[in-house]
Amino acid sequence: MEHIKEFSQNDRFAKELGIELLEVSKGYAKAKMDINDFHMNSVNTVHGGAIFSLADFTFAIASNTHGNISVALNVSISFLKAVFQGTLFAEAREISINPKIGTYEIRISNEQDDLIATFQGMAYRKEKTWKQ
């Protein structure tokens, strides 16, 4: 999965937000984000967009581990607990895959392993593959 390293490094938005890839394997990815002041919303909790982006990064990585280029179709996210500081983790797991569609569940948790949000995403798997 050499292409995944490059894939991850080319994600400028993830870099901007301070998202780091921790682990990757077929259909799986884990990442973290240290919370900074720029992640905050108007009520001084981590912005839903920042939580979404961390999860979305692992979704993109996990769904692109098979060689085909995969793009997000749809995501549903539930926000369960507000976060104020520390580090957030996201872990993406593939729950279903067929030639056209991959489905992933992502859990977002804090350092105490409290569940912060859950994210479910479907990706469309293009026929085009990462450079071979």
Add this chain to the structure above:
Amino acid sequence: MEHIKEFSQNDRFAKELGIELLEVSKGYAKAKMDINDFHMNSVNTVHGGAIFSLADFTFAIASNTHGNISVALNVSISFLKAVFQGTLFAEAREISINPKIGTYEIRISNEQDDLIATFQGMAYRKEKTWKQ
């Protein structure tokens, strides 16, 4: 809605991403985001997290126009068209409100008014109100 100006200005994540509020009224908000290189993902399109964040900003503004503090419970987003450059717009409309729950639809479009993504969100309305 004096509190909305302050609410909007305190959103550091929106500021980081270059999101600007354009219009606001009861249950409604419109914002824009000029696309920069730092919004890009690994396949050189605007990152799903950036699109989500723009929409989420208008969702937060629109759901906080009534005086109560509102927090996001759940969002479903569908990505319809990839974006490479230009300016994105998001427009949030309230489709239902009761004492506890507000529901909003957000359309994300580009300068040509193509529909880029749709976002539907539910917010929980706390009893606590913005300082009066």
Add this chain to the structure above:
Amino acid sequence: MEHIKEFSQNDRFAKELGIELLEVSKGYAKAKMDINDFHMNSVNTVHGGAIFSLADFTFAIASNTHGNISVALNVSISFLKAVFQGTLFAEAREISINPKIGTYEIRISNEQDDLIATFQGMAYRKEKTWKQ
């Protein structure tokens, strides 16, 4: 769209629930369901499953109007108002289509045109077409 009449009549679950197709055109469908006692849940309101099924029927019809066989990938539904009696209507509109994916918004309303629920669905468009 001769195939749509047959498609609609073959839907035994819709028949079981008393769902009737009212209108259909490219990317559009409208249906109704007269509420009976068997649609009720434990708290004497119309069951979420019955509301979903009415909307899903119009989603299936609208997404199959183009000739390709389309199958549901994902749905998000928000329940906005409880219903006790009368007739429910669902109206499906196509908001995006490409060779592989169609996206639809369905509004569920009552006889007073109150919004009861909103449903957004994505369908995968197979290459196989309805018999021509």
Add this chain to the structure above:
Amino acid sequence: MEHIKEFSQNDRFAKELGIELLEVSKGYAKAKMDINDFHMNSVNTVHGGAIFSLADFTFAIASNTHGNISVALNVSISFLKAVFQGTLFAEAREISINPKIGTYEIRISNEQDDLIATFQGMAYRKEKTWKQ
């Protein structure tokens, strides 16, 4: 949880569809549905509305085990595999609860334990409790 037995028996829509409660405990419910011809859609697979309804039944049961009356706010469902015959099972697990909102994940599987669909729901917990 005496009220749950009554709650389950009063669900006329579940009865109409042949849904049976198998197990229930705090925040948990499991049910089954033997597939009949009336569950079928136009392409001879089990209707999305029937799958949704089975899952929704366990969501309602699980979210009402705590004593408060809980009502569905929002559901996202992903359809992973078509089903033609046999028996379907749904299992609801609570993943988060606070005084106002409960969040549940429901897995729908067949007799071979293949994952057929996943369903995530949020419920609003009213202050009113089941008669005590």
